Amino acid sequence: MNKVLAVFLGISILANVILGLMYVGQRATVSQAEEKTVDSKKQIVQLKDESHKKEKALTTFRQNESYYEIEHSEEVKRFVDETFKELFNYDNKTYAARFDLVRNKLAESVISKLMASGEMGSTQIEFSNKVKALNVYLSAVEKDQAKALVNMETQYSVGGSEFPRKNQIYEVTLVQNGDKWLLDKLELMGSFEPFEQN
Structure with missing residues (x-):
C-alpha cells in the first residue's frame, strides 16, 4: 500500500508541478496581452490626438485659404x-x-x-x-x-x-x-x- 501511496503522491506532485508551470505560462501570456492592450490603447489615444491636430491644421489651412482668396480677389x-x-x-x-x-x-x-x-x-x-x-x-x-x-x-x-x-x-x-x-x-x-x- 505504501507503494501505491508513493505512486499516487508522485503523480499528484507531478500534476501540481505541471499545473503550476501551466499557470505561470498562462499568467505570463495574460500579462503580455494586458501590456499589448495598454500599448494599443496608448497608440489609439496618440493617433486620435494626431488626427485631431491634423484636422485642426486642415481647418485652419482652409480658413486661411478662403481669407487669402478674398483678400486677393x-x-x-x-x-x-x-x-x-x-x-x-x-x-x-x-x-x-x-x-x-x-x-x-x-x-x-x-x-x-x-x-x-x-x-x-x-x-x-x-x-x-x-x-x-x-x-x-x-x-x-x-x-x-x-x-x-x-x-x-x-x-x-x-x-x-x-x-x-x-x-x-x-x-x-x-x-x-x-x-x-x-x-x-x-x-x-x-x-x-x-x-x-x-
Missing part, C-alpha cells in the same frame, strides 16, 4: 471700385438717380444714411463730383465677410469752377449674400487734400 476689388464710382461720380442731374444704380449693391441702412446726408431736390447750380483715382485694400474677416479701406481721390466743381482735388478714406464692410457681395457698412474715416513736396 479681383472680383471683390472690382465690385468695390464699380460701386464707389457709381456712387461718387455725379452731377446735379444724376445726384439722386445714382442711388438707383447701387440699390442692389448697398445695404438699405447705408443708402438711407447717404440719402439723408445730402439734398435730394434739384438745383439750378451746376455741380459735379468726379472720381479721379481709387485704391481698394481688402482684409478678410470671415469666409463670407471682408473689410476694405478705400482711398478715393475726387474733383468737385460748382458752376464750372473746380475745387482742389480731395482724398477721402473710407472703411467698408462687405458681406457675401449667396454669390454676390453687399456693401453692408460705409464709414468716412477722414478727408484731406494731397500734399506734394519736391
Whole structure:
C-alpha cells in the first residue's frame, strides 16, 4: 500500500508541478496581452490626438485659404471700385438717380444714411463730383465677410469752377449674400487734400 501511496503522491506532485508551470505560462501570456492592450490603447489615444491636430491644421489651412482668396480677389476689388464710382461720380442731374444704380449693391441702412446726408431736390447750380483715382485694400474677416479701406481721390466743381482735388478714406464692410457681395457698412474715416513736396 505504501507503494501505491508513493505512486499516487508522485503523480499528484507531478500534476501540481505541471499545473503550476501551466499557470505561470498562462499568467505570463495574460500579462503580455494586458501590456499589448495598454500599448494599443496608448497608440489609439496618440493617433486620435494626431488626427485631431491634423484636422485642426486642415481647418485652419482652409480658413486661411478662403481669407487669402478674398483678400486677393479681383472680383471683390472690382465690385468695390464699380460701386464707389457709381456712387461718387455725379452731377446735379444724376445726384439722386445714382442711388438707383447701387440699390442692389448697398445695404438699405447705408443708402438711407447717404440719402439723408445730402439734398435730394434739384438745383439750378451746376455741380459735379468726379472720381479721379481709387485704391481698394481688402482684409478678410470671415469666409463670407471682408473689410476694405478705400482711398478715393475726387474733383468737385460748382458752376464750372473746380475745387482742389480731395482724398477721402473710407472703411467698408462687405458681406457675401449667396454669390454676390453687399456693401453692408460705409464709414468716412477722414478727408484731406494731397500734399506734394519736391
